Amino acid sequence: MSRLLFQGVPGVADATAGQLTTDHCSLSTVSDADGDTLHEECGVVAIYNHPDAARQTYLALYALQHRGQESAGIATADGQNLANIKGMGLVSEIFTDDVLAKLPGTMAIGHTRYSTTGDSALLNAQPIRVDSTKGLIAIAHNGNLVNLGGLRERLERDGAYFQTTSDSEIIVQLIAHSRKTTLVDAIAESLSQVDGAFSIVMMTRDRIFAARDPRGFRPLSMGRMKNPDGGETIVFSSESCAFDLLRAEFVRDILPGELVMVSQDGVTSRQFASGVEQASCIFEHVYFARPDSRIFGRWVQESRDAMGRQLARESSVPADVIVPVPDSGVTAALGFAEESGVPFRMGLIRNHYVGRTFIEPEQRVRDFGVRLKLNPVRNLLAGKRVVLIDDSIIRGTTSRKIVRMVRGAGAAEVHLRISCPPTISSCFYGIDTPSKQELIAANKSVEEIRRYIEADSLAYLSLDGLLNAARGDLDIGYCTACFTGNYPTKWVDVSEIQPAVAAV
Ligand code: SF4
Numbered sequence: 047m048s049r050l051l052f053q054g055v056p057g058v059a060d061a062t063a064g065q066l067t068t069d070h071c072s073l074s075t076v077s078d079a080d081g082d083t084l085h086e087e088c089g090v091v092a093i094y095n096h097p098d099a100a101r102q103t104y105l106a107l108y109a110l111q112h113r114g115q116e117s118a119g120i121a122t123a124d125g126q127n128l129a130n131i132k133g134m135g136l137v138s139e140i141f142t143d144d145v146l147a148k149l150p151g152t153m154a155i156g157h158t159r160y161s162t163t164g165d166s167a168l169l170n171a172q173p174i175r176v177d178s179t180k181g182l183i184a185i186a187h188n189g190n191l192v193n194l195g196g197l198r199e200r201l202e203r204d205g206a207y208f209q210t211t212s213d214s215e216i217i218v219q220l221i222a223h224s225r226k227t228t229l230v231d232a233i234a235e236s237l238s239q240v241d242g243a244f245s246i247v248m249m250t251r252d253r254i255f256a257a258r259d260p261r262g263f264r265p266l267s268m269g270r271m272k273n274p275d276g277g278e279t280i281v282f283s284s285e286s287c288a289f290d291l292l293r294a295e296f297v298r299d300i301l302p303g304e305l306v307m308v309s310q311d312g313v314t315s316r317q318f319a320s321g322v323e324q325a326s327c328i329f330e331h332v333y334f335a336r337p338d339s340r341i342f343g344r345w346v347q348e349s350r351d352a353m354g355r356q357l358a359r360e361s362s363v364p365a366d367v368i369v370p371v372p373d374s375g376v377t378a379a380l381g382f383a384e385e386s387g388v389p390f391r392m393g394l395i396r397n398h399y400v401g402r403t404f405i406e407p408e409q410r411v412r413d414f415g416v417r418l419k420l421n422p423v424r425n426l427l428a429g430k431r432v433v434l435i436d437d438s439i440i441r442g443t444t445s446r447k448i449v450r451m452v453r454g455a456g457a458a459e460v461h462l463r464i465s466c467p468p469t470i471s472s473c474f475y476g477i478d479t480p481s482k483q484e485l486i487a488a489n490k491s492v493e494e495i496r497r498y499i500e501a502d503s504l505a506y507l508s509l510d511g512l513l514n515a516a517r518g519d520l521d522i523g524y525c526t527a528c529f530t531g532n533y534p535t536k537w538v539d540v541s542e543i544q545p546a547v548a549a550v
Contacts, residue, residue, distance in 0.1 A: 328525060353381065
């Protein structure tokens with residue numbers, strides 16, 4: 047049975063305690079039945095000055111559930127204590143009314159995570175709460191650090207005791223071991239010592255901090271809202287879609303290399319790093335972020351629409367219908383259809399109730415996988431020349447099943463169009479990707495992939511087309527390493543970034 051992990055919760059001993067009513071261990075995630083989808087690893091949230099900070103954080107995490115479905119946690123602070131509860135499962139499964147009631151305070155941070163399975167999954171769920179020489183600190187982190195070699199050992203030699211194997215805890219231990227006299231100086235110094243991707247929120251008993259790495263790999267935005275007491279609540283979220291649920295107003299993105307502090311003195315900010323070229327993750331615009339979010343200064347919906355339009359300009363084909371692979375292919379397909387003048391039809395229907403709740407032995411789930419998730423609308427497809435729009439091909443197994451499914455529904459031709467270039471390299475910055483050997487585009491030509499997936503034609507969006515679509519009128523520097531192999535950080539030893547490859 048899955049359990050909750052309690053730390054510093056009034057009236058509850060620190061330890062794993064309590065049990066969820068569902069045995070998550072026996073559930074299979076059929077939404078990724080073939081392991082053929084990329085996973086975002088985390089979403090983070092912070093709330094400052096709200097009478098029910100835990101519930102606001104819960105709502106925001108609910109809006110960020112797409113960024114990670116395996117574990118979630120909320121830590122709250124009331125000026126004196128810092129309580130933390132985390133567990134395995136969906137946000138709504140973990141945080142019942144009873145559980146939320148155990149989290150008092152006007153400040154909170156939250157985290158939702160896609161994690162690889164294993165014994166350490168609950169322990170490595172976040173927020174991580176550490177009682178350090180600088181006082182109690184809780185941290186929630188989206189991204190992956192890449193220069194860990196030696197840092198952990200050095201800290202352990204200096205007396206650090208690590209509770210987890212998560213690289214996020216290294217940031218807290220660096221803070222604890224900093225010789226700087228103020229906490230904000232210690233945090234700034236610590237963040238400047240680590241490299242890689244981090245959008246983090248941190249909390250002490252009376253302050254909230256939010257920061258992004260100098261390249262700005264992952265999104266993080268600040269918002270504000272009026273709270274029921276008439277005061278102003280400051281909110282941080284991985285994506286702006288969470289602000290809508292809270293009725294908060296979007297204020298701005300946290301800048302790459304910026305550290306923001308919120309305390310009773312208000313909001314203050316400093317740059318802990320500068321002069322580094324921006325490398326925000328372009329895949330956030332292709333696939334991970336929600337289309338109703340504004341990230342890196344641009345609406346995701348606008349980017350995906352532009353990707354679809356450009357894809358139509360680059361690789362249009364005579365057809366009767368444009369059909370998205372739902373849900374993530376929908377916006378690009380709308381752009382493709384408008385640009386090409388070919389009608390858009392929902393020829394594949396996604397079952398939204400499949401996911402964590404389908405209990406089957408793993409092999410049977412694999413066999414059922416795509417059919418459980420998607421079903422063709424035969425009257426829309428039979429006899430038609432179909433252009434399918436999807437956002438990526440990872441291993442190729444799912445794409446082949448979908449092409450077969452559409453052909454099996456009577457389509458006369460099936461053409462597959464992908465709204466980004468071929469994925470040829472693994473991600474080291476917080477996205478769980480298969481190894482290069484398992485990425486079909488790293489090992490086969492486009493024509494070989496077309497034959498493998500049994501499509502009549504296959505085309506990908508060009509890199510320039512993708513960059514233009516994700517930039518619009520803005521001057522944004524993007525990471526495109528999974529399409530080019532050109533990594534924005536110094537090359538790292540794969541053994542140093544185990545979390546990114548452990549799920550292979
Ligand atoms: S390698 Fe790809 S998925 Fe990873 S940060 Fe860069 S663009 Fe994003």
